[in-house]
Amino acid sequence: MAAKADLVILNGKVLTMDSARPRASAVALAGGLILAVGSTEDIRALAAPGARVIDAAGGTVMPGFIDSHVHLFQGSAALEFMDMSGAETADEAARTIRAYAGANPDEPMIFAVSTIYGLMDGRNPTRHDLDAILSDRPLALLSPDIHTVWANTLALRQAGLLHGAPVPEGSVIVMEAGGNATGELQETGAFGPILKLNRTGGRDMLGYVTGTEPEPPATEEERAADRRLIAKGLDHAASHGITTMHNMDGNFYQLELLSDLDASGDLKCRMQVPFHLKNYDPLDRLEEAAEMHRRYTGDRVWSGRVKMFMDGVIDTHTAWMTRPYPGTDTVGEPVFEPEHFNEACRRIDAAGLQISVHSIGDLATRRVLDGYAAARAANGRRDARHRIEHIEVIHPDDLPRLKELDVVASLQPRHSALGDYFPLIPQGTLLHDDQYPYAFAWQRIRDTGTPVIFSTDWPVIPVDPMRSIQCAVAPLDPGAPWDVRPQSLMDTLASYTSGNAWVEFNEGRKGQLVPGQMGDVVVLTHDIEALAPDQIHTARAMVTICGGQITYSG
Template sequence: MAAAPDLVILNGKLVTFDPARPRAEALAVKHGTITAVGATGEIRGLAGSATRVFDAQGATVLPGFIDSHVHLFGGSVELDYLNLYGVEGHDALTEAVRAEAARSDDRVVFAVMAAYDILGPGRQTTRQDLDRVLPDRPFAMFAPDHHTIWANTKALELGGILHGGETDAGAEIVMAPDGTATGELREPGAYKPVLRHTRHGGRDMEGLVTGADPVPAPGPADRARDKAAIARGLAHCASHGITGLHNMDGNFYTAELLTELEAEGKLLCRTEVPFHLKSFDPLDRLEEAAEMRRRFSGDWIWTNRVKMFMDGVVESRTALMLRPYPGTTHVGDPVFGADHFTEACVRIDAMGLQIATHAIGDLAIRRTLDGYEAARRANGVRDSRHRVEHIEVLHPDDLPRFAALGVVASIQPGHAPRGHIFPAHGLDEVLHPEQIPMAFAWQSIRETGARVCFSTDWPVIQVDVMDSVKAAAAPLELPAPWTDQRQDLMDTLRSYTCDNAWVEFAEDRKGRLRDGFLADIAVMDHDLEAMDPEALDTARAALTVAGGRITWEA
């Protein structure tokens, strides 16, 4: 007689994404694997005296969510920083920051989620503004997209950049006519001198800022503090039904901390950590990517991808565009030169590694696709599943190239003006009217046959999956020239589960509720298909199971 399962989930509305059995009511789990999927009566009969029985009470049960674009270390750390989301105006900002300063003994009082127009529409934040907010201590705040930091005078002095300094390609310490910094620091190469003095010494951002390990090497106390922060972040992710993460910044240090957490039984989400190639890196540094792949190749922590940046973001006019921004002669800031990027793509593809490239502006997207196409010509066609991250402003001529080249569109629905999270008017002043119809063109891309995967880009927006599900399936209706890019609910859920398992080359063992697949499962507290789409963001995970282990229970 077969051994009884460890866990059975009954009375659910299972969305299995298994073509052989797309719907079911219940499932059984044993030794970290799904062992049976079927009707409630059938599965109940398998339970033994030691089996944990969970009643889904008619709610949706689906494969565990995989957030395919996160910054785990940074998101984890920022759970404890002052969050300025929704704060508007000098008085409200001052009240929030001074209250945080009274609580914090950090060298730099640091805040996150500061809107570009936090001091008012069209108002540029300066160091003098922030001096008035907090005059006696270093203070800095991150934009939601993490491409800009604003710092007061004391923070700029602490970072040694009050009078400017050297930056990487695509980065800028914005300078005033008097030869001092305005306080606006665009892109990691400009703001890293300030981050070095934050609570975690910038170690949480090193995988993004440099792609290398922290220098100096963290001591035991720093490692313990960093690991504890990541553990809290993983628990936070699990509470939203997430069982897998694709990190978008990485270094050996982050992967080592995750490996230690796995050994301690605290790695609650399967996590891929990429090698991050910066534009200033020699291409020979790709040998480190090969070493990361050799060292980290398990079911819970692995490396199989190289991350690169092609440009910045639209809001700060650092996204790379085919034509100048309205009222300017500026087309954005390339991070990689086109030839350099193409050479990198050819080398990485020849190594059999996947590529993920941040590309937001239409010229950045075109150059990224050009690089992937060149790799195919040089190395031959293979199942590479290379990714373009964000795809916010797309030229119509490049729309069919995703499907034609087998390139994955990696999209964050919550980033769009229609996504309910950021102001609906946020991009009107930085895009030309003719660019808008193909901005955030989720459905247009899907209809070409290209594979689409969804994610949050946490901590750019919160990691709560259902906020992004609502953004995709029930977006705001914006006036012309904005177009309707509404997503079908099943397409949305597939792009957060099954398709995200596929994009990590794991479609034969995860992303479906199927006998023999890994027991990564999310049980929701609502029947998602019965909900008013406008209310989807109120649904939550009732139970999260990763590798057969309960990692969250409401």
């Protein structure tokens, strides 16, 4: 007797992401796996008595989205911290901060996320600006890219930063002429002490700031609070059709919390968590990465990857460039020195682990490629699928090296200044005119044959795949010196599904609607192929299914 389905999805526009059978109208699931795809009539006949029946009503049905670059714990916490995304002027900032502070009298520090650069009517805030808004309570504002914090005097004093402090290479406490901090803290090595003042004690960003464990260890009450927070973030991601996420910061603590949620049935998305190697870490710490990989190997919570940073961000001139930023004599600063980085790559690769490296500037990307080349020269060529995260600017000489070294380009379409979230980059400010065609050059990279995968980098931007898909397919076109090259819808969807399954070494097991693969599916409210490119964002997740279980319905 043929197997029967415990869940069927009928009347859909099914995109299987399988070239052998790209389209259908219905999908059947059984035991957490895809059972069959086919016509609505045939799939209806497979439904067991009492099976769950979902009417897609003409909406797209496709593999669940895999967001291959997120910061889950931070994103979860950001759902509850003060949101500054609507404040674009000094007056709006003051109103937002004072209203939140008044409504939250017990908050140990007023901490905000999504604070724009240039908040003080075109310039970044100083501690004096923030003191004028709120001086009697610690106050800190985190930039959207999670690379800069602006703090008031009380927060700086409590964190031991008011008079400066030693920081790792690549981090900066910006100082006043008189010897005190201005309030601007660039990169994690500078602002890490500030985060300990907030209500989470900084545990939400510990895997990002240091990659180490809570010290002292989290109490059971703190662990319960952190599990609740992460569960909220997982629910939020599932509401956007996401079934898997690749975390970009990590420690054993997060893996323990996720495993607890999995055991209690509250893990709404599959999660990969890396080991985070900092530039000041002894390379012997890589044994912890190997232990993570040995200990966490499931389909729902696993490791197997090491994350590093090579530079910062363009906005603060901390992205590492091949030549000085316009009108300056600075090229940014590397986080890792070349030989230190190369040796890290050699050791990680020799251990059979995957590498992800944050790289924004063109010189940073060149040095990451050099590190991957060093690993190959030492260990031989293997199917490593090492990744470079972001690649916001690339030198044309390095484009062919991506393919030559079998590198995966891990990109975020909505990070682009040609998207709908961040402002355009005016000429003569952050980029030279001849760099514009190689900034956010997603299609140029794809045209080399380099595998391209997509993500959001939540909470840098909202964890909404549809907005990112629209930014890839229908970017803004401000004209020269930009060279705008939209991507096709199907390439973009593959970069959010089958491509992301491939990069985690799960091709043939997930990322396609093919019998026998994991039952991870999203049903959209619209037929995405019928929407105008600039209307793709109107499609939302109607139902999300992970492992055959409905994780969102709305």
